[in-house]
Amino acid sequence: MTETTATPTTPSQTAEVPLRVGTRASLLARTQSEQVAALLREALGREVVLVEVTTEGDISAAPLASMGGAGVFVSALRDALLRGDVDLAVHSLKDLPTYPQEGVTLAAVPPREDPRDVVVARDGLTLGELPAGSTVGTGSPRRAAQLAALGLGLDVVDIRGNVDTRIRKVTSGELDAVVLARAGLARIGRVDEATEVLDPLQMLPAPGQGALAVECRSDEEFLADQVRLALDDDRTRAAVTAERTVLNVLEAGCSAPVGALAEIAEGDHGDELWVRAVALSYDGAVAVRRSATGTPDDAVGVGQRLAAEMLEEGADTLISERVS
Numbered sequence: 001m002t003e004t005t006a007t008p009t010t011p012s013q014t015a016e017v018p019l020r021v022g023t024r025a026s027l028l029a030r031t032q033s034e035q036v037a038a039l040l041r042e043a044l045g046r047e048v049v050l051v052e053v054t055t056e057g058d059i060s061a062a063p064l065a066s067m068g069g070a071g072v073f074v075s076a077l078r079d080a081l082l083r084g085d086v087d088l089a090v091h092s093l094k095d096l097p098t099y100p101q102e103g104v105t106l107a108a109v110p111p112r113e114d115p116r117d118v119v120v121a122r123d124g125l126t127l128g129e130l131p132a133g134s135t136v137g138t139g140s141p142r143r144a145a146q147l148a149a150l151g152l153g154l155d156v157v158d159i160r161g162n163v164d165t166r167i168r169k170v171t172s173g174e175l176d177a178v179v180l181a182r183a184g185l186a187r188i189g190r191v192d193e194a195t196e197v198l199d200p201l202q203m204l205p206a207p208g209q210g211a212l213a214v215e216c217r218s219d220e221e222f223l224a225d226q227v228r229l230a231l232d233d234d235r236t237r238a239a240v241t242a243e244r245t246v247l248n249v250l251e252a253g254c255s256a257p258v259g260a261l262a263e264i265a266e267g268d269h270g271d272e273l274w275v276r277a278v279a280l281s282y283d284g285a286v287a288v289r290r291s292a293t294g295t296p297d298d299a300v301g302v303g304q305r306l307a308a309e310m311l312e313e314g315a316d317t318l319i320s321e322r323v324s
């Protein structure tokens with residue numbers, strides 16, 4: 001085993017008691033948390049249990065924006081962590097606000113799944129094959145704006161609910177299609193139901209999409225080290241750092257019509273980080289699209305330069321002009 005820099009000082013850090021991993025209760029959340037738990041059992045050789053934490057976002061069917069955005073999914077888990085009810089919390093990284101939370105450390109960002117969005121449409125159709133006027137469900141302003149920008153005459157319908165509920169709207173005939181994260185479908189073993197994987201040229205994913213975040217309390221340095229060594233992936237961390245920096249500099253949240261995707265390619269002089277981002281008006285009529293490159297260890301700098309160019313083109317005005 002790799003050496004760690006701190007020593008165990010609290011009961012949660014010793015192998016005698018099970019490590020408690022806090023998770024939301026949805027199928028997707030439990031599945032991805034269980035995958036993290038399994039890797040930790042293997043790496044740490046200790047018992048790891050899941051603890052379900054119910055969040056306001058799971059109980060209420062109210063629009064997410066009225067509950068303070070998707071951050072509601074995150075804050076209940078963080079509260080459980082800070083109370084000491086759990087030792088770790090697993091989140092979908094794209095649901096995390098870009099500003100840090102006092103007392104909470106991002107211990108690990110595991111290797112990312114395919115970050116792209118997919119379509120689940122009736123009769124195996126792609127977006128381009130759906131006739132004008134077809135209904136496409138999404139609750140995401142980023143997806144809605146990019147769908148509108150395609151100019152296919154699709155009718156975007158605002159929906160909510162977990163992955164299962166959203167797919168059922170297509171199988172029941174209520175909607176012609178929905179757009180979802182490929183990673184979510186893959187994690188619950190239903191990726192075969194996607195009828196099209198959307199090219200990032202047409203649909204840039206949300207910053208952090210397809211990645212997980214494993215958090216612990218900031219004072220648990222030993223545990224943070226162990227978890228980082230067991231799970232963290234440098235390249236994924238660099239990519240999501242660049243993407244989230246764009247969001248941060250644009251002063252946008254996870255419900256803004258902003259997409260960003262960072263990819264790492266091997267160049268002649270080591271790894272290269274390539275970041276693309278888009279900010280759109282809510283109706284998709286206007287878009288600011290830019291890319292930037294740099295090195296993975298300058299992920300923050302690359303994200304900042306990219307966002308600065310987008311601001312010069314008026315990206316902040318576009319995403320602030322929601323009429324509702």
Ligand SMILES: NCc1[nH]cc(CCC(=O)O)c1CC(=O)O
Pocket residue numbers: 070092093094095163179180181183184208209210211212
């Ligand atoms: N907004 C909810 C959410 N948060 C994370 C995922 C999927 C998994 C991921 O992106 O890591 C989803 C569902 C979706 O967007 O289809």
